[in-house]
Amino acid sequence: MKRLLHKWEGxxxxxxxxxxxxxFIFYPIIYNLILSLQDVTVTTLLxxxxxxxxxxxxxxxxxxxEFWNALFxxxxxxxxxxxxxFIGGFALAMVFKKETSFFRVTKALMLIPYxxxxxxxxxxxxxxxxxxxxxxxxxxxxxxxxxxxVEWLQHPWTAMFSVIVANxxxxxxxxxxxxxxxxxxxxxxxxxxxxxxxxxxxxxxxYITVPSVKASIQASLVLGIVYTFRAFELIYVMTGGGPxxxxxxxxxxSYKNSFTKFDFxxxxxxxxxxxxxxxIVGVFYIRxxxxxxxx
Amino acid sequence: MKSYKKRKQIKNVLMAIIAAVLFVIxxxxxxxxxxxxxxxxxxxxxxxxxxxxxxxxxxxxVEQFTSPMFNIFQGLKNSVIISFxxxxxxxxxxxxAAYGMARFRLKGKKFILLLFMVSQMLPQIATLVPNFIIFxxxxxxxxxxxxxxxxxxxxxxxxxxxxxxxxxxxxxxxDEAARIDGCNSLQSFTRVVLPMCSGGVAVSxxxxxxxxxxDLVYALTYINESTKWPVTVGIYNAIGRxxxxxSQAMAFGTIVAAPIIILFIFMQKYIVEGLTAGSxxx
Numbered sequence: 260m261k262r263l264l265h266k267w268e269g270x271x272x273x274x275x276x277x278x279x280x281x282x283f284i285f286y287p288i289i290y291n292l293i294l295s296l297q298d299v300t301v302t303t304l305l306x307x308x309x310x311x312x313x314x315x316x317x318x319x320x321x322x323x324x325e326f327w328n329a330l331f332x333x334x335x336x337x338x339x340x341x342x343x344x345f346i347g348g349f350a351l352a353m354v355f356k357k358e359t360s361f362f363r364v365t366k367a368l369m370l371i372p373y374x375x376x377x378x379x380x381x382x383x384x385x386x387x388x389x390x391x392x393x394x395x396x397x398x399x400x401x402x403x404x405x406x407x408x409v410e411w412l413q414h415p416w417t418a419m420f421s422v423i424v425a426n427x428x429x430x431x432x433x434x435x436x437x438x439x440x441x442x443x444x445x446x447x448x449x450x451x452x453x454x455x456x457x458x459x460x461x462x463x464x465x466y467i468t469v470p471s472v473k474a475s476i477q478a479s480l481v482l483g484i485v486y487t488f489r490a491f492e493l494i495y496v497m498t499g500g501g502p503x504x505x506x507x508x509x510x511x512x513s514y515k516n517s518f519t520k521f522d523f524x525x526x527x528x529x530x531x532x533x534x535x536x537x538x539i540v541g542v543f544y545i546r547x548x549x550x551x552x553x554x
Numbered sequence: 555m556k557s558y559k560k561r562k563q564i565k566n567v568l569m570a571i572i573a574a575v576l577f578v579i580x581x582x583x584x585x586x587x588x589x590x591x592x593x594x595x596x597x598x599x600x601x602x603x604x605x606x607x608x609x610x611x612x613x614x615x616v617e618q619f620t621s622p623m624f625n626i627f628q629g630l631k632n633s634v635i636i637s638f639x640x641x642x643x644x645x646x647x648x649x650x651a652a653y654g655m656a657r658f659r660l661k662g663k664k665f666i667l668l669l670f671m672v673s674q675m676l677p678q679i680a681t682l683v684p685n686f687i688i689f690x691x692x693x694x695x696x697x698x699x700x701x702x703x704x705x706x707x708x709x710x711x712x713x714x715x716x717x718x719x720x721x722x723x724x725x726x727x728x729d730e731a732a733r734i735d736g737c738n739s740l741q742s743f744t745r746v747v748l749p750m751c752s753g754g755v756a757v758s759x760x761x762x763x764x765x766x767x768x769d770l771v772y773a774l775t776y777i778n779e780s781t782k783w784p785v786t787v788g789i790y791n792a793i794g795r796x797x798x799x800x801s802q803a804m805a806f807g808t809i810v811a812a813p814i815i816i817l818f819i820f821m822q823k824y825i826v827e828g829l830t831a832g833s834x835x836x
Contacts, residue, residue: 268739269658276651276710277666283707284673287684294683304626304687351580354573360572363687365577367822372584374825375811376768378786382793382807383587386800392599394586428583436829463655490676492770496790510679517683530680542676545668 281492288534294527301521316528326529328504329512336423336508343427344483348434355435371491373432377512381496384425388412412498415505422494422506426487431448434479441475442468474547481544487538489541509533574732584811591615591805598800610670614805615712623795624780624788626809632783633767633813639701640766644709645758652717653743654818657729670711681707682775699785701778705769709762716761716831720754721747745751757828784812 295316297309320326335525355366372380389393396408410415422501449467458466469476491510494500500515507515509529517526590598592610618626655663685704689695694703724747732742748755770786780791783805789806818825 269654269660272650272654272658273660273666277669278712279647280673280707280710283685283688283703284676284681285669286689287681288676290684290687290785291680319661351576354569354576357569362573365573365836367826369577369580370825370829372580372770372819374764375584375814376770376786378768378770378790379807379811380782382789382803383583386803387583387586389800392800394603397601397603431580433829434558435820436826440830450826467777474765485675487678489675491679496770496793510677513679514682523683525681527683530677533677534680537675537677538672541672545671545676 283379287385290517291527291531294524295531297524299523299527301544304521304523311526316524320525320528320532325504325507325512329507329509330531332419332486332506333508336426336490337484339423339481340426340430340487343433344430344487345480347427347431348479349438351431351435352439352442355439365518366435370432371438372429377429377492378496380425380429381493384421384428385412385497388421388427413502415503416506418498418502421544422497425497426490426493429485429493430487434483437479438472438475438480441472445471462545477547478544481540485544488540489537561736570720576653587804587811590801591808593801595799595801612750614801615809618805618809619804624783624792625786626788628781629783629785629788630809630813632782633786636698636701636705636773637763637766639698640705640709641759642763643702643706644713644762645755647706648710648762649716649748649755650714650743653721653747655714656718656721656741657726660684667715670714673707674711674715678771682771686775695776696778696782698782699774701766701769704772704776705766706762708765708769709758712761712765713758716828717751717754717758719831720751724750753824753827756821756824757831760817760824761828763817764814764825 296311298312298316298508303309305321333449351369355362355369372479385394388396389406390396390410390413393408393411395411396405398409409417411421441453445467449471450463451465453467490508491514494506494508495511495514498506500511510533513526513529513533515526516522516529588604589607590610591614592607593604594611595608597604597607597609654660654767655667660666681704685700685725686695689700689703694700728746728750729739729742732746733739735744767784768786769784770790773784774790775789780788783791789803789810793803793807
């Protein structure tokens with residue numbers, strides 16, 4: 260009897276949060292799946308009976324050139340961001356490894372770009388890449404690299420470059436902090452004995468540092484990929500997906516269909532495809548977590 | 555031995571210089587935002603750019619605070635209301651849930667944990683339309699409640715997964731000792747275990763607030779009256795109007811970022827701890 264009560268109690272603790280998440284996350288996800296199988300536009304949105312059209316929306320979306328463009332841009336954006344964020348974050352974590360107060364304070368301050376609202380970052384970088392008065396152009400013209408300012412946000416590929424740079428800047432601290440926890444756990448005598456054996460710095464890095472922080476590297480990469488692949492606000496504020504769909508990632512493409520064209524079913528279809536991709540990546544993460552701790 | 559010491563000294567100085575350079579590069583954009591906000595419109599376009607405002611002015615701030623287009627005080631108030639209640643909601647729901655997951659043998663615990671992990675990875679866009687419809691049906695569309703509920707869904711999984719590890723680190727014997735002394739499970743939790751995990755609780759407060767304050771897309775989608783907008787939506791709507799009035803845009807940006815920077819200064823320890831705990835934000 261006592262055991263039974265014990266079990267029961269546990270559910271009381273967990274249920275409120277679980278119910279909340281069911282109502283506002285899992286039910287909406289199911290709702291979204293249903294939406295994608297129907298034909299819902301602004302006129303039929305609140306009406307009780309909507310036509311089911313099967314997989315028609317998915318077939319339509321997969322036939323659109325715009326969808327493949329968005330998926331391609333998503334990949335370009337993610338690969339470029341993760342590559343530089345990882346290298347930058349790792350470098351910072353290595354440089355700021357020391358535990359003196361100077362290094363501790365400066366390392367902490369560098370987290371600010373990551374925690375301030377993305378919207379602020381987006382506007383800040385919009386200013387940096389502004390054609391007139393923007394810092395990037397001022398410097399490039401000042402140094403004589405170019406004669407007149409580049410219209411960064413007015414051309415598809417330069418706009419893509421701009422949002423990538425902005426996102427790299429916001430994301431570097433995330434990698435730095437995750438990797439530096441890994442670095443802090445490496446015992447110093449590892450390096451000590453390697454030095455006595457005559458290992459060079461590069462050898463120490465490859466044979467001691469990298470293997471020791473493998474778990475942090477994996478976690479930061481998988482999470483980083485998930486967060487970057489679903490990026491929305493930064494790009495939405497900086498370019499709105501333009502110019503000429505030049506920065507229209509899947510999230511923006513889905514948002515546009517839902518809230519500009521009011522084609523809610525197509526929007527839902529795109530977001531479900533995006534979700535599927537993220538879940539595949541997520542499976543890796545959950546596997547890693549399982550190795551880490553018994554669940 | 556001596557040369558080794560000397561080499562190490564040189565290496566230390568070199569590392570400090572590299573660190574300082576990297577630090578300046580990382581912080582420069584923020585510095586530029588703040589200094590630009592203290593320039594007048596003409597100096598923004600000065601060539602070469604003024605690294606430090608030679609004639610600082612608060613004109614841009616005056617214009618922001620007196621702008622008839624968007625009442626920034628109201629916006630800050632809205633932001634604080636939304637973030638505060640989203641924070642309370644997620645912490646109140648997460649603390650017991652994390653404890654339940656850490657201490658009790660539950661059927662399907664693995665599955666529940668999996669659900670919370672998965673919900674952290676979902677794109678916000680996947681729940682945006684359904685919740686838009688749901689909020690209209692339960693008539694909380696265009697009220698503070700809509701972004702509060704939506705923002706809490708960001709905080710809850712983070713807080714539960716993070717707090718659970720804190721609760722797991724408290725030995726079970728401590729609960730048992732409290733029980734022997736006559737506490738029931740709720741008492742042993744609130745009086746014994748929870749105070750031992752106050753750091754984790756602080757982290758969950760800070761991050762639930764941060765998630766909600768930073769949100770743009772939920773408030774943008776679920777609130778259509780500008781008097782109820784948080785500052786993030788306000789600044790998003792303002793940039794279109796500014797054109798190239800960058801000192802004003804930067805002043806607005808500084809105002810929006812200021813509460814978070816202040817929070818960071820006082821709560822730095824917990825923010826670092828929370829970020830280290832992993833999986834944060836997108």
